Amino acid sequence: MVTIKQIAELCGVSRGTVDRVINKRGKVKPEKEQLILETMRKLNYSPNPAGKALAARKKQPTVGVLIPSIGVHFFDDVISSMQNAARRYASYGLKIIWRSMRGFDEMEQCQLIDELAPQVQALIINPVNGQAVLERLNALAAEGLYIVTLNNDLPGLRRHCYIGTDFYSGGRTAGALLQMIGARELHIGILLGSHKMLSHQRRLEGFRSALEERFKKGAPGSWEILSVQETEDDDILAYEEIKTLLQEHPETNAIFVISSGASYGAARAVQAAGRAGSITMVVFDTIPSTIRMMQAGVIQAALYQHPHQQGRRAMQVAFEYLVNGAQPEKDSYIMRNEIRIPENAEE
Amino acid sequence: MVTIKQIAELCGVSRGTVDRVINKRGKVKPEKEQLILETMRKLNYSPNPAGKALAARKKQPTVGVLIPSIGVHFFDDVISSMQNAARRYASYGLKIIWRSMRGFDEMEQCQLIDELAPQVQALIINPVNGQAVLERLNALAAEGLYIVTLNNDLPGLRRHCYIGTDFYSGGRTAGALLQMIGARELHIGILLGSHKMLSHQRRLEGFRSALEERFKKGAPGSWEILSVQETEDDDILAYEEIKTLLQEHPETNAIFVISSGASYGAARAVQAAGRAGSITMVVFDTIPSTIRMMQAGVIQAALYQHPHQQGRRAMQVAFEYLVNGAQPEKDSYIMRNEIRIPENAEE
DNA sequence: TTGTACGCGTTATCAT
DNA sequence: ATGATAACGCGTACAA
Numbered sequence: 001m002v003t004i005k006q007i008a009e010l011c012g013v014s015r016g017t018v019d020r021v022i023n024k025r026g027k028v029k030p031e032k033e034q035l036i037l038e039t040m041r042k043l044n045y046s047p048n049p050a051g052k053a054l055a056a057r058k059k060q061p062t063v064g065v066l067i068p069s070i071g072v073h074f075f076d077d078v079i080s081s082m083q084n085a086a087r088r089y090a091s092y093g094l095k096i097i098w099r100s101m102r103g104f105d106e107m108e109q110c111q112l113i114d115e116l117a118p119q120v121q122a123l124i125i126n127p128v129n130g131q132a133v134l135e136r137l138n139a140l141a142a143e144g145l146y147i148v149t150l151n152n153d154l155p156g157l158r159r160h161c162y163i164g165t166d167f168y169s170g171g172r173t174a175g176a177l178l179q180m181i182g183a184r185e186l187h188i189g190i191l192l193g194s195h196k197m198l199s200h201q202r203r204l205e206g207f208r209s210a211l212e213e214r215f216k217k218g219a220p221g222s223w224e225i226l227s228v229q230e231t232e233d234d235d236i237l238a239y240e241e242i243k244t245l246l247q248e249h250p251e252t253n254a255i256f257v258i259s260s261g262a263s264y265g266a267a268r269a270v271q272a273a274g275r276a277g278s279i280t281m282v283v284f285d286t287i288p289s290t291i292r293m294m295q296a297g298v299i300q301a302a303l304y305q306h307p308h309q310q311g312r313r314a315m316q317v318a319f320e321y322l323v324n325g326a327q328p329e330k331d332s333y334i335m336r337n338e339i340r341i342p343e344n345a346e347e
Numbered sequence: 348m349v350t351i352k353q354i355a356e357l358c359g360v361s362r363g364t365v366d367r368v369i370n371k372r373g374k375v376k377p378e379k380e381q382l383i384l385e386t387m388r389k390l391n392y393s394p395n396p397a398g399k400a401l402a403a404r405k406k407q408p409t410v411g412v413l414i415p416s417i418g419v420h421f422f423d424d425v426i427s428s429m430q431n432a433a434r435r436y437a438s439y440g441l442k443i444i445w446r447s448m449r450g451f452d453e454m455e456q457c458q459l460i461d462e463l464a465p466q467v468q469a470l471i472i473n474p475v476n477g478q479a480v481l482e483r484l485n486a487l488a489a490e491g492l493y494i495v496t497l498n499n500d501l502p503g504l505r506r507h508c509y510i511g512t513d514f515y516s517g518g519r520t521a522g523a524l525l526q527m528i529g530a531r532e533l534h535i536g537i538l539l540g541s542h543k544m545l546s547h548q549r550r551l552e553g554f555r556s557a558l559e560e561r562f563k564k565g566a567p568g569s570w571e572i573l574s575v576q577e578t579e580d581d582d583i584l585a586y587e588e589i590k591t592l593l594q595e596h597p598e599t600n601a602i603f604v605i606s607s608g609a610s611y612g613a614a615r616a617v618q619a620a621g622r623a624g625s626i627t628m629v630v631f632d633t634i635p636s637t638i639r640m641m642q643a644g645v646i647q648a649a650l651y652q653h654p655h656q657q658g659r660r661a662m663q664v665a666f667e668y669l670v671n672g673a674q675p676e677k678d679s680y681i682m683r684n685e686i687r688i689p690e691n692a693e694e
Numbered sequence: 695t696t697g698t699a700c701g702c703g704t705t706a707t708c709a710t
Numbered sequence: 711a712t713g714a715t716a717a718c719g720c721g722t723a724c725a726a
Contacts, residue, residue: 001437001438001439001440046437046438047438048400048401048404048438048439048440049397049400049438049439050396050397050398050400050401050439050670051397051401053395053396053397053400054395054397054398054401090348090393091348091393091394091395091396092348092395092396092397093348093395169690169691169693172690172691173688173690173691175690176688176689176690177688177690180527180528180647180648180688181527181528210690217644218624277565297564300527301527323397336691337691338685338686338691339685339686339687339688339691340686341520341523341524341527341686342523343516343519343520343522343523343524343557344516344519344520344683344684344685344686346516
């Protein structure tokens with residue numbers, strides 16, 4: 001690989017001049033600049049990340065992590081992988097400041113953002129929906145903060161990179177799966193966290209679209225949605241709601257749980273009603289309780305959102321920006337929604 | 348993070364002495380060695396990979412890649428990801444020598460190994476089954492060559508790291524899936540590449556075990572395997588075999604294709620017999636022709652072996668050994684067998 | 695406008 | 711047995 005030094009020698013200038021061209025610091029004669037750019041292009045120069053990393057240490061590169069993860073089991077795996085990556089990157093001199101919170105209060109998140117911002121050059125955040133957060137983050141981005149959003153991409157937010165899944169496609173996959181593994185005449189109960197959560201809404205839309213499409217294309221049978229209930233991601237609420245549903249609609253033979261915070265409660269209600277196995281349950285995320293319920297034959301399938309990859313990738317993007325001075329290849333990294341059944345969910 | 352320099356100052360010795368302790372080069376007074384080891388442990392010293400990478404350049408680190416990939420579409424994605432990783436690592440000064448071959452001839456692979464060995468310090472290889480290859484590689488490993496095996500792990504081979512999938516678990520997942528999405532009374536035709544291929548055999552065993560288990564546990568219905576045919580990974584052969592099967596056993600309502608080299612041929616035969624959709628097809632790998640056949644409703648599901656992750660990881664392991672002087676965290680990286688249906692297979 | 699010199703952490707060589 | 715010193719590639723402060 002070609003180095004700055006070699007470029008400099010070839011162009012008959014000093015290393016410093018080449019560097020000024022590369023980092024656009026000006027104060028270089030136009031004709032020399034042209035020559036340097038040309039030979040760089042010709043020799044396909046690309047900076048050695050190791051050199052950059054070494055030099056970057058002086059800046060004390062620090063990234064802040066802010067996730068409303070308390071009580072949300074989906075984030076457990078995301079965070080464990082982020083910590084893993086953080087350990088590796090620590091040997092390069094990268095520092096991390098961790099902040100978590102419970103619930104989705106906009107003002108609380110703003111406060112934590114303000115606390116982190118002066119200490120870090122990059123921020124990995126699962127942003128709460130809301131105008132205040134949006135404005136706060138956009139202001140900081142304008143001041144030069146590097147922002148990576150995780151699992152929720154606020155419209156209008158000028159973040160540098162987004163990492164998450166395609167909610168609509170996740171819903172479609174769930175719907176198609178239910179058509180494949182469920183009864184011919186589907187009577188479906190649905191639980192979501194809240195109608196206000198954009199991600200849950202999109203999943204529901206995708207779910208409907210896939211079912212509609214498959215039956216329109218000639219899949220035998222029929223489908224109907226009996227109810228769509230909000231659970232606030234609470235297992236007890238979910239338990240009660242499914243209990244009521246099964247009483248009022250004994251014909252229920254399929255349940256779709258859109259967020260992991262309700263799947264255990266729903267599964268327990270199905271079990272309690274003696275309907276385990278005769279009701280097809282499709283849920284999101286393979287948290288430990290879900291895996292147990294799959295092995296027990298209560299939940300038939302779960303959608304896996306690659307939490308580990310999400311965490312690893314988020315850290316990597318922040319690391320490469322701060323330490324290697326590199327932009328990510330893509331503006332957003334969208335993980336696939338995978339299908340897990342007992343046979344391929346085991347650890 | 349703490350550096351060698353800091354350790355040296357704290358112990359009142361020079362950097363060279365600390366280095367000699369770290370790399371076990373001897374010539375250090377026992378009491379000083381103890382002191383240095385102790386403070387390293389106490390301060391939790393871990394070497395900065397950037398420094399190592401910079402110093403490693405002088406050794407001209409080079410890795411050889413040897414895959415019998417010609418005509419095997421599964422490897423297309425593996426190799427594309429390896430090339431991607433290679434591009435990134437090239438900026439660190441890592442060189443790659445690529446070799447591919449057609450078919451699985453033992454002697455041909457030995458010859459290519461001998462050609463590569465003197466030029467490289469690490470080798471990424473999909474080893475052909477056979478005694479000659481085994482001995483050749485073990486001899487080279489003893490001489491200090493770093494060996495990463497990909498997608499096939501020869502018993503008795505002293506490789507440093509293996510990257511691949513769990514074939515048995517892949518078969519189990521396929522069997523369970525067929526039970527879930529197929530007819531109640533399953534009449535199954537199976538295609539595999541060759542009975543001699545260990546991986547295909549293991550998948551078949553897993554397939555049988557999952558079906559047996561599920562029906563024993565109370566799944567309604569029954570299952571039988573009508574035939575297990577070898578295809579030599581040839582689509583034309585597969586086409587003819589499925590054609591014959593459907594004539595001789597019109598009751599066939601499920602087909603399991605164990606290797607991607609036969610799935611297109613099998614799908615075409617199902618189409619030609621006018622049985623698309625009424626026969627449940629489960630195959631391995633999401634190569635382009637398989638995705639098309641899924642979208643056309645001929646193949647219902649495919650098992651995805653994370654080819655991209657496999658390629659990326661193999662390169663990463665070789666890179667980190669040669670450039671960062673680091674051993675991988677695990678002795679083997681086993682990718683999961685994912686389930687893909689049309690709704691989550693689209694690009 | 696341009697060149698020089700130092701530091702980042704590691705490895706390796708050469709004196710002592 | 712030990713210490714000093716020169717690379718490796720890059721960023722930057724400072725001198726010319």
